[in-house]
Amino acid sequence: MSKAFKLILISTTVSAVALLYFFTDVGTAKYLPRCPFNYLTGLFCPGCGSQRAFAALLHGHLLAAGKFNLLFIVCAPLIIYSALITLINAFSTRQFSQKIFYSPLFVKGLLAIVIFFWVARNLPLYPFYLLAPHS
Amino acid sequence: MDFTAQTQQPQTPPKNWLVESILVTIFCCLPFGIAGIVFATQVNSKLASGDYQGAVSASENAARWTKIGFWIGIISVILWVVFVLFFGGMAMMSNMRNEY
Numbered sequence: 001m002s003k004a005f006k007l008i009l010i011s012t013t014v015s016a017v018a019l020l021y022f023f024t025d026v027g028t029a030k031y032l033p034r035c036p037f038n039y040l041t042g043l044f045c046p047g048c049g050s051q052r053a054f055a056a057l058l059h060g061h062l063l064a065a066g067k068f069n070l071l072f073i074v075c076a077p078l079i080i081y082s083a084l085i086t087l088i089n090a091f092s093t094r095q096f097s098q099k100i101f102y103s104p105l106f107v108k109g110l111l112a113i114v115i116f117f118w119v120a121r122n123l124p125l126y127p128f129y130l131l132a133p134h135s
Numbered sequence: 136m137d138f139t140a141q142t143q144q145p146q147t148p149p150k151n152w153l154v155e156s157i158l159v160t161i162f163c164c165l166p167f168g169i170a171g172i173v174f175a176t177q178v179n180s181k182l183a184s185g186d187y188q189g190a191v192s193a194s195e196n197a198a199r200w201t202k203i204g205f206w207i208g209i210i211s212v213i214l215w216v217v218f219v220l221f222f223g224g225m226a227m228m229s230n231m232r233n234e235y
Contacts, residue, residue: 034215075161102179
């Protein structure tokens with residue numbers, strides 16, 4: 001697969017998905033997939049609520065998105081940063097590296113955050129259950 | 136001045152699959168995404184300690200788990216859509232009055 005084709009494929013898919021989530025009521029639409037972990041265990045996974053958060057973010061509702069999934073809001077800048085650098089590298093002769101992703105401390109911190117988030121949002125205790133998806 | 140620190144990296148660092156693992160974690164195939172992040176931490180710490188071969192094999196593991204998570208995610212979405220279409224169609228045919 002050529003680089004250009006890959007780029008077109010990915011950006012088309014992302015735009016199509018964004019359009020779908022912009023124009024559907026994500027909370028009630030039955031054809032959108034449910035988290036398999038949540039379906040099987042009843043617990044929330046670190047990704048639960050991210051479909052609703054994505055839709056809220058598309059409408060510019062940052063606070064609502066954070067209530068659905070705070071980790072999504074934390075990681076969104078990282079994903080956008082990485083996507084932008086990949087895009088720039090594809091069109092420019094000068095190659096930029098994504099140094100922050102190669103820092104051992106950064107990745108360990110991120111792993112700790114993900115695991116903490118996963119446990120905390122399932123706890124029935126006061127500040128923690130605010131991390132569970134809610135509107 | 137000592138330039139050994141800069142010249143010590145003979146090869147480009149192996150891809151650590153971190154961003155891909157984060158995407159898999161957030162978009163719901165979680166154990167695999169987290170396994171990917173764990174191997175990403177190994178890639179980085181092995182690179183930092185100069186163990187290039189170890190970093191390469193950790194990179195391969197990260198790639199494996201991230202891809203497994205990605206494909207299971209895609210397959211479960213497809214299965215879900217098929218399931219909804221099938222049962223949605225059945226429900227429409229059997230009790231059309233029972234709308235909610």
